[in-house]
Amino acid sequence: MSEKKKKLAIIASKADIPGAYPPLILASTAAAMDYEVGIFFTFFGLNMLKKNKLNKLKITPAGETAMPMPIPQIVGMLPGMTDVATAMMRSWMKGANVAKLQELMDVCVEAGVKLIACQMTMDVMKIKRKHLIDECEVGGAAAMLEFASDADITLYI
Amino acid sequence: MSEIKIAKTLDAKNLSCPLPILKTKKAIAEIEIGEFIEVLSTDPGSVADFKAWTNSTGHELADQSAENGIFRYIIKRTK
Numbered sequence: 001m002s003e004k005k006k007k008l009a010i011i012a013s014k015a016d017i018p019g020a021y022p023p024l025i026l027a028s029t030a031a032a033m034d035y036e037v038g039i040f041f042t043f044f045g046l047n048m049l050k051k052n053k054l055n056k057l058k059i060t061p062a063g064e065t066a067m068p069m070p071i072p073q074i075v076g077m078l079p080g081m082t083d084v085a086t087a088m089m090r091s092w093m094k095g096a097n098v099a100k101l102q103e104l105m106d107v108c109v110e111a112g113v114k115l116i117a118c119q120m121t122m123d124v125m126k127i128k129r130k131h132l133i134d135e136c137e138v139g140g141a142a143a144m145l146e147f148a149s150d151a152d153i154t155l156y157i
Numbered sequence: 158m159s160e161i162k163i164a165k166t167l168d169a170k171n172l173s174c175p176l177p178i179l180k181t182k183k184a185i186a187e188i189e190i191g192e193f194i195e196v197l198s199t200d201p202g203s204v205a206d207f208k209a210w211t212n213s214t215g216h217e218l219a220d221q222s223a224e225n226g227i228f229r230y231i232i233k234r235t236k
Contacts, residue, residue, distance in 0.1 A: 006213075029175040032182035033213040098173045107179055 007036045009148035011156045012045035017059040017089055017101075020048055023157050024104035030153075031111035038114035038151075040144040041136075045157075046121045049132045054101040061085040109135045116143055161219060161231060164192035170199045170227065177203050178210050185216060185234050193219060196230040203228050 008030045012023040023039055030037045041049050048054060061069055061076030067085065075081065108115070115136035121127070122138070129138060148154050167184045169177035177198045185194050196207070204221070207230050211218040217233040 025175050029178055032175070032179050033210055035213075096173050097171050097176070099176050099179070104175075 005034060005036045006030075006153075007151040008038070008153045009144070009151035009155070010037075010039045011144065012039050012041050012048060013043045013157065015044045015047035015057055017057050017086070017093075018064075019045070019157065020054070020057050020101055021098075021104075023155075024048075024101055024108065025099075026155065027113050028104045028107040028111070031108060031113055035152075036114075037108070037111070038116065038144075038147045039108075040116045040118065040139075040147075042118035042121050046118055046125065046127065046132075048101075048105070049115060049117050049136050050127070051131060051133055054105055057101065058082055058086040059089045109133075114147065116147070161193050163195045163231070164188040166195040166197070168197050169203075170197050172198070172200065174200060174202050174206065178206055181207075181210070181232070182214075185232065188234050190234050190236060193231055193233050196232065198228045198230070199226055200228070203230075207232075 008026065010023045010027060012020075014020065023045075027037045027039055047057070059067075060082045061067055061071070061084075062073065062081070064076075064085075065073065069076070069085065069088070076085070115133075116139045117132055117136045119138050119140050122129075165184060165188050167180060169180055172180070177196065177200055181194070181196050188194055207218060207221070211232060216235050218230060219233050220231040222229050
């Protein structure tokens with residue numbers, strides 16, 4: 001194929017379960033569609049690049065007003081409710097045979113998706129390079145913009 | 158259709174998006190160019206997804222059908 005590949009650039013800024021799935025689903029699928037793909041992981045999104053972290057991400061019921069839980073919102077703020085909501089969410093997703101986050105990340109890594117860790121976030125959160133998976137690179141706003149400048153699709157999640 | 162010989166069948170039943178596509182991408186690499194792969198899915202969203210995927214990758218969606226909630230795609234590897 002001599003024609004230029006389509007290109008997808010994503011900024012991933014969240015790492016709770018509903019925030020982590022969209023970037024990894026879109027990135028892995030785009031890679032399967034022969035797109036060139038890059039994800040810039042910033043703020044809490046950087047947690048997705050931590051070693052052994054992906055399958056431990058959680059969801060908090062507080063503030064998730066659309067989450068079908070039979071409890072008042074205020075109860076969602078009590079200790080332990082995040083783990084309860086996370087367990088529920090995981091069991092729903094397992095029931096629907098949704099891929100695990102790590103599976104999706106493995107597809108991305110295998111397909112050569114460019115994974116950029118935000119240096120500034122690493123400094124703020126005191127995250128060292130050795131805490132992150134080997135397959136990512138470290139960069140800043142300029143690195144992201146340079147990659148995204150000729151992208152066909154650019155998403156902020 | 159009788160002249161199409163299926164080189165491989167991928168059972169992607171009961172898998173949610175995007176797994177049928179991701180697994181098809183992997184599986185089609187295991188057949189030769191010009192050969193056909195059969196993919197089975199129960200995901201109603203796969204109808205639009207396989208059309209988009211074959212459009213995008215250039216592989217040929219040679220045939221598709223649906224029966225009893227099972228979607229069947231015959232895809233020819235073109236490259």
